[in-house]
Amino acid sequence: MANGNTGKTSGNTGKAGRRSGGKAGGKTGKIEKYERGTRSYTMSHIRGKDTKIEVLVRSYLFRRGLRFRKNDKRYPGHPDIVLPKYHVIVFVNGCFWHMHESCGKQSMPKSNVEFWNAKLLRNRERDCRQHRQLLADGWRVIDVWECELARKVREERLERLYTQIVDSGEPHIDETNDSRWDALGERAGSQDAIDTSR
Numbered sequence: 090m091a092n093g094n095t096g097k098t099s100g101n102t103g104k105a106g107r108r109s110g111g112k113a114g115g116k117t118g119k120i121e122k123y124e125r126g127t128r129s130y131t132m133s134h135i136r137g138k139d140t141k142i143e144v145l146v147r148s149y150l151f152r153r154g155l156r157f158r159k160n161d162k163r164y165p166g167h168p169d170i171v172l173p174k175y176h177v178i179v180f181v182n183g184c185f186w187h188m189h190e191s192c193g194k195q196s197m198p199k200s201n202v203e204f205w206n207a208k209l210l211r212n213r214e215r216d217c218r219q220h221r222q223l224l225a226d227g228w229r230v231i232d233v234w235e236c237e238l239a240r241k242v243r244e245e246r247l248e249r250l251y252t253q254i255v256d257s258g259e260p261h262i263d264e265t266n267d268s269r270w271d272a273l274g275e276r277a278g279s280q281d282a283i284d285t286s287r
């Protein structure tokens with residue numbers, strides 16, 4: 090299946106924008122951050138149906154014996170993983186495309202800032218809507234973020250995900266420090282969808 094790569098790879102023009110700043114020799118961290126914002130970074134994070142991180146999560150859950158549907162078009166957002174038995178829906182989110190907040194991978198491209206800003210904000214708004222809808226329909230929704238699947242932390246996150254799925258006692262939403270869920274909580278009104286602290 091096509092992985093959603095749009096084929097717009099004409100950006101490989103050798104444009105060395107990184108070096109045009111003239112502030113070389115200063116903070117290397119800044120340079121790295123910029124590189125993440127380059128087009129090649131962006132293109133490598135094109136949302137696809139079977140991106141590497143999704144495959145990672147699916148194969149882990151499968152190995153743990155869980156069975157699920159994938160990219161189920163019957164639900165808002167065509168969730169990556171649907172586990173009807175546990176009434177759980179899992180989204181595996183690229184940090185860039187889904188604007189993971191306070192996350193190092195979520196740096197904005199340095200060109201066409203307005204375009205990207207608007208686009209990503211639309212993505213986020215859509216995510217919020219879809220989550221709200223799923224919660225309203227009684228699903229538990231769990232977000233797994235790309236940065237949580239970095240090699241060093243991956244195993245821990247996946248184990249925790251498994252627990253989150255099979256322990257049906259705790260309702261809803263992963264404990265991301267994501268302010269969008271605050272907004273979501275307000276809009277969700279009296280439902281204690283967010284409060285998992287008990």
Ligand SMILES: [Zn+2]
Nearest residue numbers: 184189192236
């Ligand atoms: Zn992230």
